[in-house]
Amino acid sequence: MGQCGITSSKTVLVFLNLIFWGAAGILCYVGAYVFITYDDYDHFFEDVYTLIPAVVIIAVGALLFIIGLIGCCATIRESHCGLATFVIILLLVFVTEVVVVVLGYVYRAKVENEVDRSIQKVYKTYNGTNPDAASRAIDYVQRQLHCCGIHNYSDWENTDWFKETKNQSVPLSCCRETTSSCNGSLAYPSNLYAEGCEALVVKKLQEIMMHIIWAALAFAAIQLLGMLCACIVLCRRSRDPAYELLITGGTYA
Numbered sequence: 479m480g481q482c483g484i485t486s487s488k489t490v491l492v493f494l495n496l497i498f499w500g501a502a503g504i505l506c507y508v509g510a511y512v513f514i515t516y517d518d519y520d521h522f523f524e525d526v527y528t529l530i531p532a533v534v535i536i537a538v539g540a541l542l543f544i545i546g547l548i549g550c551c552a553t554i555r556e557s558h559c560g561l562a563t564f565v566i567i568l569l570l571v572f573v574t575e576v577v578v579v580v581l582g583y584v585y586r587a588k589v590e591n592e593v594d595r596s597i598q599k600v601y602k603t604y605n606g607t608n609p610d611a612a613s614r615a616i617d618y619v620q621r622q623l624h625c626c627g628i629h630n631y632s633d634w635e636n637t638d639w640f641k642e643t644k645n646q647s648v649p650l651s652c653c654r655e656t657t658s659s660c661n662g663s664l665a666y667p668s669n670l671y672a673e674g675c676e677a678l679v680v681k682k683l684q685e686i687m688m689h690i691i692w693a694a695l696a697f698a699a700i701q702l703l704g705m706l707c708a709c710i711v712l713c714r715r716s717r718d719p720a721y722e723l724l725i726t727g728g729t730y731a
Contacts, residue, residue, distance in 0.1 A: 496546070496550075498542045498543075498546035498549065498704070499542070499543060499546045501539070501697045502539045502540065502543045502546065504693065505535050505538055505542065505693055508689055508690060508693045509532045509536035510536070511686075511689065512532035512686055512690060513529065515682075516528070516686070518615070518618060518622075519619070521596065521611065521612055522593050522596050522597050522615070522619070522683075523589065523592050523593055523596060523679075528585045530581055531578045531581045531690045531694075532690060534574060534581075535575075535578055535693065538574055538575060538694075541567075545564065545571065548563060549564045549704070549708070558712065561711060561712050564704075565705050565708045565709060568701050568708070571701060572698055572701045572702065575697060575698040575701070576694075576698065578691075579695060579698075582687045582690045582694070585687055586684050586687035586691075589680055589684050589687070590680050593680050593683065597628055597675070597676050597679065600612050600615065600616060601616065601627075601634075601637055602637060602638060604616050604637060606639055606643075606649065616649070616651070616675075619675055619679060620649065620652055620671065620675060623679070623682065624654075624655075624673070624678075625673045626651075626672070626673070626674070627648070628675060628676045629674035629676060630674045631648050631652055631664070631667065631670045631672070634648040634649075635664075645663075646663060646664050646665065647662035647663045647664060648670060649662060650662050652671055653670060653671075654671060657669040
């Protein structure tokens with residue numbers, strides 16, 4: 479009966495190690511996605527420390543490849559030392575993922591204030607030229623999020639660019655995709671996106687943080703199961719004489 483329990487735990491443990499390899503790829507993908515998305519919105523959120531959870535989660539993903547290899551080798555070879563090392567590393571990674579979750583929640587709470595502080599400055603520096611980084615960022619966000627201005631399209635009337643152009647129009651990135659003849663004129667507000675960008679940028683950045691949080695929580699749960707199975711194998715290996723004889727090739731007297 480004990481042997482069956484050990485075999486089941488070993489099977490689950492080997493399966494979990496395979497999952498770790500898949501998880502490693504997913505975590506690296508999530509971290510890379512955060513980096514890429516942050517690059518699109520970095521003008522609206524200047525706190526680079528927001529990327530710390532993404533950096534940590536990529537590092538954890540890379541480490542999971544090694545953990546999966548150690549776990550598989552230790553399980554197949556029945557190495558007491560290997561399994562113990564496997565459990566210790568999993569425990570350290572588990573603690574790291576808890577830290578990632580906490581940091582994710584901390585930075586998620588800071589998003590709204592940070593965006594509110596930065597977005598005003600970005601819109602004021604808009605000059606409508608493509609090579610300008612701030613201008614490209616605003617046009618990109620307005621097209622991608624289907625928004626116009628900070629709170630609505632009328633915010634453009636307070637910008638230096640609007641006052642200098644004197645044509646009573648907003649950037650073409652404010653035009654609805656369904657409107658082919660839009661030239662950004664405020665005389666035809668129905669052609670423009672009605673919603674402001676600030677709330678949508680905040681929502682997008684908070685969603686990014688939630689991707690990190692949910693990924694860390696999901697794989698922390700898998701790691702807990704991995705540690706549990708490894709501990710079962712370790713404990714039963716040391717307590718079950720029949721299991722020890724089976725591994726060493728010995729026989730009862």
